[in-house]
Amino acid sequence: MRYQETSEAGISYELIIESETAAVMKPLPVKINILRPDGTPATGAKIDCSLTMPAMAMPTNKPPIKEIGKTGQYKGIFLLTMGGLWNVELTSTFLSGEQNTVVIPIAGVVSDEEEDSVDTKLENLFHEEKDTKK
Numbered sequence: 204m205r206y207q208e209t210s211e212a213g214i215s216y217e218l219i220i221e222s223e224t225a226a227v228m229k230p231l232p233v234k235i236n237i238l239r240p241d242g243t244p245a246t247g248a249k250i251d252c253s254l255t256m257p258a259m260a261m262p263t264n265k266p267p268i269k270e271i272g273k274t275g276q277y278k279g280i281f282l283l284t285m286g287g288l289w290n291v292e293l294t295s296t297f298l299s300g301e302q303n304t305v306v307i308p309i310a311g312v313v314s315d316e317e318e319d320s321v322d323t324k325l326e327n328l329f330h331e332e333k334d335t336k337k
């Protein structure tokens with residue numbers, strides 16, 4: 204899957220998830236290509252990545268992102284911990300000190316089989332929590 208977003212400063216972010224769906228609870232290798240407004244690769248950036256859900260507060264999920272060589276291509280591994288809409292927030296800090304952020308929405312997909320087991324786990328957690336509060 205491939206997503207594209209351009210920052211206010213005109214920097215283009217291409218997010219490539221190297222699988223057919225953004226499956227939940229599976230490591231998702233990703234690549235990020237960053238291009239300057241003139242089309243040249245944005246090399247040497249430090250990328251902060253944060254995975255959040257617009258619908259609810261989630262535990263901190265900040266996969267490390269590293270540059271591959273000096274080509275403006277970066278990589279990391281995402282882990283979506285539940286199904287639904289996620290925001291991939293990417294903040295780049297360039298060598299010049301310039302910073303910019305884009306937000307790329309992606310849908311976390313739960314397979315039927317996993318949905319059952321996640322529901323069961325959540326239910327068990329809920330019951331445990333109730334038990335400990337007594």
Ligand SMILES: [Cu+2]
Pocket residue numbers: 256259260261285287
């Ligand atoms: Cu959530």
